[in-house]
Amino acid sequence: GPKVLQIPSHQIIDMGQMVTLNCDPVSNHLYFYWYKQILGQQMEFLVNFYNGKVMEKSKLFKDQFSVERPDGSYFTLKIQPTALEDSAVYFCASSSDWENYAEQFFGPGTRLTVL
């Protein structure tokens, strides 16, 4: 079936550094999402993105976060600067439709560790 890829699978960085998480969504999908899961807790919505714009973001999507998808390449989540509380698994998802019943296809996640 359709696959979402995430690169890298693991990333370890020092606090204060910048990190970019990459997502390769399903090829014909136009709607993209990031979710964050702290160890042992719920996966929580961060942001959704369509047509080059953030459509909605949660309170977890701090000012240090940004997303983009330049020229149909990777959908990226950038954190600059990183903080200790950013340590989590970040899941990317994509869907073919905006409606809430549309299936979101998820990647396997990137485990980010901020030291």
Next chain:
Amino acid sequence: GEQVEQRPPHLSVREGDSAFITCTYTDPNSYYFFWYKQEPGASLQLLMKVFSSTEINEGQGFTVLLNKKDKRLSLNLTAAHPGDSAAYFCAVSALGGSALGRLHFGAGTQLIVIP
């Protein structure tokens, strides 16, 4: 905002037994319900999506029950086998409005099926 509680966090059953996982939610506007399965190191895979009008949904080897009155969503794996060992997540989204595309997840259930 929406709160989704999933129980139990861990579940061990013997091969051939049933495995029962439940999620409760708080938002009465919740309309779309999803169950995802995640094997170690892999992406979340959609097991089933349920619309608010349906109460019992049969899948291959499992049943999803929706009780709107009690705001409860359940997954029952009948005759579990070792291949069912994975993490299971429920997710809920509302009908339209500002919640487009935003999924609210349970914290997950780690299921182990013992041969």
